[in-house]
Amino acid sequence: MVPRPRNQGATISRTGSDLVLKLYNAIRSLGSAQHDLTALNETLGGLAKKGGTLSIRISRDRLYLNHDRIEMRSGHSVHRILLNELKKRKIGKIEFREPPDDEDLAEFLRCFLSMGDHNLPDGETLQRLLRKKKIESIRVEGLTPEDIEEDLGSSYERHAHYTRIYLYAMRLLKELFGQVDRGEECSDLDLTRRVVRTIVLGYADSPAAFMGLATIKSNREFLPNHSVNVAIYAIALGHRIGLSHRFLVDLGLAGFLHDIGESRLSWLGTNESRGLSEQEWTEATNHPALGVKTMMNAVGSREPAASRLLAGIFEHHLRDDLSGFPKLMRKKDVSLVGKIISLADFYDVFTRPYGENRFPCFSGRILQLIVERSGRDFDSTLTKYFARIVGPLPVGTLCRLDTGELGIVCSLMEEGMTGDRPWVRLLVSAGEIYRRRDAVSLKLMDKETGKYQRSIIEIIDPNELKIDVAEHLVPF
Numbered sequence: 001m002v003p004r005p006r007n008q009g010a011t012i013s014r015t016g017s018d019l020v021l022k023l024y025n026a027i028r029s030l031g032s033a034q035h036d037l038t039a040l041n042e043t044l045g046g047l048a049k050k051g052g053t054l055s056i057r058i059s060r061d062r063l064y065l066n067h068d069r070i071e072m073r074s075g076h077s078v079h080r081i082l083l084n085e086l087k088k089r090k091i092g093k094i095e096f097r098e099p100p101d102d103e104d105l106a107e108f109l110r111c112f113l114s115m116g117d118h119n120l121p122d123g124e125t126l127q128r129l130l131r132k133k134k135i136e137s138i139r140v141e142g143l144t145p146e147d148i149e150e151d152l153g154s155s156y157e158r159h160a161h162y163t164r165i166y167l168y169a170m171r172l173l174k175e176l177f178g179q180v181d182r183g184e185e186c187s188d189l190d191l192t193r194r195v196v197r198t199i200v201l202g203y204a205d206s207p208a209a210f211m212g213l214a215t216i217k218s219n220r221e222f223l224p225n226h227s228v229n230v231a232i233y234a235i236a237l238g239h240r241i242g243l244s245h246r247f248l249v250d251l252g253l254a255g256f257l258h259d260i261g262e263s264r265l266s267w268l269g270t271n272e273s274r275g276l277s278e279q280e281w282t283e284a285t286n287h288p289a290l291g292v293k294t295m296m297n298a299v300g301s302r303e304p305a306a307s308r309l310l311a312g313i314f315e316h317h318l319r320d321d322l323s324g325f326p327k328l329m330r331k332k333d334v335s336l337v338g339k340i341i342s343l344a345d346f347y348d349v350f351t352r353p354y355g356e357n358r359f360p361c362f363s364g365r366i367l368q369l370i371v372e373r374s375g376r377d378f379d380s381t382l383t384k385y386f387a388r389i390v391g392p393l394p395v396g397t398l399c400r401l402d403t404g405e406l407g408i409v410c411s412l413m414e415e416g417m418t419g420d421r422p423w424v425r426l427l428v429s430a431g432e433i434y435r436r437r438d439a440v441s442l443k444l445m446d447k448e449t450g451k452y453q454r455s456i457i458e459i460i461d462p463n464e465l466k467i468d469v470a471e472h473l474v475p476f
Helices: 010-029 038-048 078-088 102-115 123-132 145-179 191-206 208-212 222-240 245-257 260-264 268-274 278-285 285-298 306-314 336-350 362-373 380-390 468-475
Strands: 056-057 062-065 091-096 136-140 398-401 404-409 423-430 432-442 456-460
Touching: 010 038, 010 056, 010 062, 010 078, 038 102, 056 078, 056 260, 056 285, 062 078, 078 091, 078 260, 145 191, 145 208, 145 222, 145 260, 191 208, 191 222, 191 245, 191 423, 208 222, 222 245, 222 380, 245 336, 260 285, 260 404, 278 456, 285 306, 306 336, 306 432, 336 362, 336 380, 362 380, 362 404, 380 404, 404 468, 423 468
Parallel strands: none
Antiparallel strands: 056 062, 056 091, 091 136, 398 404, 398 456, 404 423, 423 432
């Protein structure tokens, strides 16, 4: 009987995370002229001195070092990337029976990478290839039938689960903002914080799923929809720079409530289309201060969590050079929470449909606008990290492929060993509407020609074809 997987102590957690990171870096660097396997070999050698066979394996969509679960640390998306690469090749276990020499290790990694370019790779095929090359120090096993079955069914179910959380968060905020509009006291924020905590954990598990959910842009329910999206983008950036779990929850809560002051200006949504008078504009620009006043009554200001929340609400329209609003009586540094919420708020607003455009549009042009304002409106370091998250082809980008097919980018650029060729959800025309088909990787290559099967040749504004990308990314 195989021992049941168990959670690990802090030492094993660090050891497992370190091995995953070294393996990931070795695979990434293998295609470069200066690839170096020293760090990975040293880690394997150090673990081998402790005795016994060493293995990295998958069980129930998690990575394990032997029988101990490897925790996914905040900021270390490489765990999810490596897990996805193993699952794509149907590899359930990589076993190091002894530290391999550099030649065997390099050959194993080359075989591993080459299998990602075929349509039907599997762990057993890789194992036969290793035996053919007389590599005895490394053994590979395929995914178990249980894990294959779970993987095929869990992706959709997990995505549907996260969708329900997203929609529930919108309903929760709609009720909360309604209370503020009616002049009532905010209800207990513990439930709101628990929902944020669930989103933080969910994002660590499936970043692309939540970035796909953030393509939902409802102007009819602008405030709750915008607030949940800002929280997702803020959590994504905070996760990328390695903030702690507690900080991420505080950051997400600030994203949820950053515009709560606007709920005290119920006239704002009906007047924006005709333009605001000078007095109305003055009142509108005061909504961060109104939000702080509202939340001060609800949470006070003593605890660090409350300080982060209030900073995010007050500062989300302050720019890095202290322009924006509210106008400050004296100079002060914008907090990290304020800087992150400002970036997330700007991005969600500029990807929304306005005027004659009925559908949101995602493209690198919006990211370029943020980069151009780096150092003036936005913190330059955070802008670089945000650019890496969103990428030149953000989730939700509508594109035409060289095969003539239409597709929507549905994976983050950093979710593969090579980040420049994402997954896309194919669309097929059915009269005046489009239906979604399978998702395909743009990294797949034709065995005969050695060329990529599909490549993007054009980015398309969804409004030209009347396509709402969220309908094809989110399992409603």
